[in-house]
Amino acid sequence: MAKEKIVLAYSGGLDTSVILKWLKETYDAEIIAFTADIGQKEELDGLEAKALQTGASKIYIDDLRDEFAADFIYPMFQAGALYEGQYLLGTSIARPLIAKRMVEIARAEGATAIAHGATGKGNDQVRFELTAAALAPELKVIAPWRSDEFQEEFPGRAEMIAYAEKHNIPVQASAAKPYSMDRNLLHISFESGMLEDPWFDSSDEANKSMYVLSVDPEDAPDQAEYVELDFVEGNCVGLNGAELTPLQVMEALNELGGKHGIGRVDMVENRFVGMKSRGVYETPGGTILFSAHRKMESLTMDREVMHLRDSLISKYSSIVYNGFWFAPERLAIQALVTESQKNVTGTVRIKLYKGNVIAAGVKSPVSLYNPDIATMEADPTKAYNQGDATGFIRLNALRLKVASGVEQTSKK
Template identity: 75%
Template sequence: MAKKKIVLAYSGGLDTSVLLSWIKETYDADVIAFCANIGQDDELKGLDKKAKSTGAAGLYIDDLQDEFAKDFIYPMLQAGAIYEGEYFLGTSIARPLIAKRMVEIARKEGAYAIAHGATGKGNDQVRFELTTAALAPELEIIAPWRDERFRTQFPGRAEMIAYCEEKKIPVQASAKKPFSMDRNLLHISYEAGILEDPWFDAGDLKYRDYFNVLSVFPEDAPDKPQMVTLDFEKGNCVGVNGKALSPLAVMRQLNKLGGKHGVGRVDMVENRFVGMKSRGVYETPGGAILQFAHRQLESLTMDREVMHIRDGLIPKYAELVYNGFWYAPERLAIQALVTESQKNVTGSVRVKLYKGGIHAAGRKSPHSLYNPHIATMEADPTKAYNQDDATGFIRLNGLRLRVNSQVNGAANLGE
């Protein structure tokens, strides 16, 4: 009889190399390794040979960058989603795409389970498994870091390195990095290790070799600002500096421009879904520019009440993405409202990049709701706004306040 099959999220590093071999032995199954290319660049080199020599029955390396930009990053940017006011959700938004593709491969290969190397303390385990629950509830989940057998055999990195030497698994047995990194098209994150001390200054210039993969430190950015123009159609950026670009090309171009000027750098303590606080350092140059420019255009084109309703949903939307509910009905419902809100968000925004900052330098749109004749402090030639009308407007809005004061006494202003 043919062996059962398991699809493993695989990167070729120490952890997933050990996982591949351990799962194959422990479950007596064929392991199909899968690696998604979502913008890691040279991290994918040599994976085919490494996976096969480690015992993989098959390997998929799929370039998902176009889909990632178009169907995941862009809809999230339309929603203006930022978790806890700072985090651009770079890792969070990648996980549902990776898990979706794992489900597709599992069905194609006839696998009964998918496996991942996320720890029992993190958010990724939740994101992978909630996506699988939504798309393929029949699939089983294998999470070795939550398996006591695995944790007993590998209490630390030294045991993993020794295991690879014994099994002749080709991994680089080096000292552990002073932090953990995760990179994709939207960002790069740094966590754990030396960053577990929230007083540690990751922006100290002596750490230039650690935290500047996608962007320079602001102190090292050019002394001359740079103007960048972004063109939008229905809330999506479709061009940079007058050149039409695909979502993927937009991300690459803005990462380059933003990285040059040190924008999009975040150092925060966030609340994980599993209950603990975690400190993370992030580089999101292109995403930061898009978020800022998109908001500038919305301020010009979006109806006030529509904007306020959408804005009221941003914390919930960001929380859903962060916690792994991308395919949940509530996220899809909010996305439908977001899509409707973006139908007139078309036009151009000019921003100035300088020493880590993004500054508005102009916005225009054929759907602009800004009327200079109405907004002017001078005489309104169109007579669209009668200042005398404000008297009744204020009187009616103050009616309930006056009645409340008459019945219950004037508001207490304190001392």
Template identity: 60%
Template sequence: MSDIKKVVLAYSGGLDTSVILKWIQKTYDCEVITLTADLGQEEELDGLEAKALATGASKAYIEDLQEEFAKDFIFPAFRSGAIYESRYLLGTSIARPLITKKLVEIARKEGAQALAHGATGKGNDQVRFELSAMALAPDLVTIAPWRDWDLGSRTALIAFAKEHGIPVPVTKEKPYSCDRNLLHLSFEGGELEDPGHAPAPASHLLCVPIEEAPDQPEIITIDFEQGDPVAVNGERMSPASLIKHLNRLGGKHGIGRLDMVENRFVGMKSRGVYETPGGTIIHAAHQDLEGLCLDRELMHLRDTLIPRYAEMIYNGFWYSPEREALQAFMDKAQECVTGQVTLKLYKGGVWPLSRTSPNSLYNPDLATFEEDDVYNQADAAGFIRLQGLRLMAYNKVHGK
């Protein structure tokens, strides 16, 4: 560690990274450069460069990564149907590999010997940051103060910040640890640490409470090309702009709020509240369009791989060979997922109403309940008998 002269810190300006900036300076007697990745935090970035410099950073990078985040990270995950433990749309997880990628780029540019992050020793993010760094730049040291210092609680961090004149946005009235980006906003801590307590009103930000959502539904259309959403109500948008637009629509109708207890990679359960309004709408529309376009066996095979793919992202293996290989399969499967879905947004729900595609595999001549000249219903009897052969054989030997 004595060889470390320059560190690049992933800096949000919140309690943890504000304290970490000063702590690294004091502990390693080195230069600290901060990187704030603009992933769609919006107002949270105001004044961060001045704050970082005032806290002691020698340079403060603020990089607008919103379009790269949406196009190269969020959209590939959504093409793959990624959802962790059948509920979580991976809003925090999917951001970490991009932040690490940019940390490494700046470290190379500035001649730094180390990277630093503010993830705790109990969480998933330490794994995501460090596995990504090991894949991209194994020669760089990673500093993880939460695993090294004696500031073992939020209370101790607040006291350290006050001692060193660092303003922090955490109070006893709003004690959450939050992560916000283009895709979602997460809340942890405070009353949420007890799964038996309902979330307090302060944990609503992107999504209005259901009781306050409009009493009239809103009908929208989303166009997809090869699995990616490209337009809303006929208006083509960039990936980041489209997600932001759907965030506003979904949030207005109370869509995309999730309160769950999940299984962390490090071995413990944790409770969090996630708000993912736009992502929830995209996921519902995309899944519905796949029903029209994807071959049955291809869809079923892909579905068996979704939990494994989602675990790769959640556990920090974005830059692994297995995730990259699996992504190629997912993208191949999506080549036919082009079309339009019409949805109803109402009181926290997303209901697909209709879907069309030039690649539709739906044949009304086969599916009709009316008379047809395509399907001989008598053929089904032989099909069923063949399917039942093994069941009859098993029953003959093991039947009761």
């Protein structure tokens, strides 16, 4: 009788390496490892041999960078998503793509379950499992960290390291970096370890070695650098006149932003599972793109459409953060966002200097800004009669006058 097949989201780190072997033994199952290349760079080196040595019957290492940039990062940026005013959702937006591909592999391989190494305290477990529920409700989801049996066997990292040594699983576990990292095309995140103390200063000189994508703003070049971003319907399609794919845009902006110390965020955020957590993020390219996109909208987007879209930013951001990317409410808001971006076309010039993204010019063939109307000098178009403002103000003041009269009467 054929063994059950389980598709495991596999990074090659201590947790997923141990989980791969544990799943194989506990479920007497065939384990198919899956790693999504979404911009981890050197973290992918040697994964295939390691997964097979650890017990996987097969491993998929799929390059999803183009899809990640075009179909996940770009639509999210069109929506102006910013969680709790600071976080550009770099980890959040990657999870639904990874889970989507896991589902596709599970169906292709005839697997009955998918598994992940997300802990029971984090957001990722929710993101993986909500995506699976939306796309393949027939699949079973195995979350070892929520299993009593797994927790009893591995109450801490020491037991996991001992297990890895016993089973000849090559892992790199060290106290040299007492924090966890998660990297992709959009950002890199740091959490746990010494970062669990919110008084710990992540910007201190002694902690420079922690950062990967960006230099310290104080060490950035003393000379500012300019970059021009070309937009078509809300999407950046080129830099400095050169046409680029979304992936190429993100890679180029990451390099520019990192060079100038742009995109570092240190925050305490509210997890969906109920607790507060402290995270440090580097999002160099995304920070530039976010700022430039907003600048492009300021010239080309209708006021009421912009205000309507902006009223949904908090909701949309929470939807992404909480793992509901494939939920009907996200799709509905995205349809509105797509419509709102039809006129967001033109070029934005940005100045990069020591951690700052500074607006330095914007132009568009479909600009809604008319200098002849906006001028403080004589209006050659005669489109705006300043005298009309008298009635406009009087009508808007009416309810305030009525309310004031009621208040004065009540005080007598």
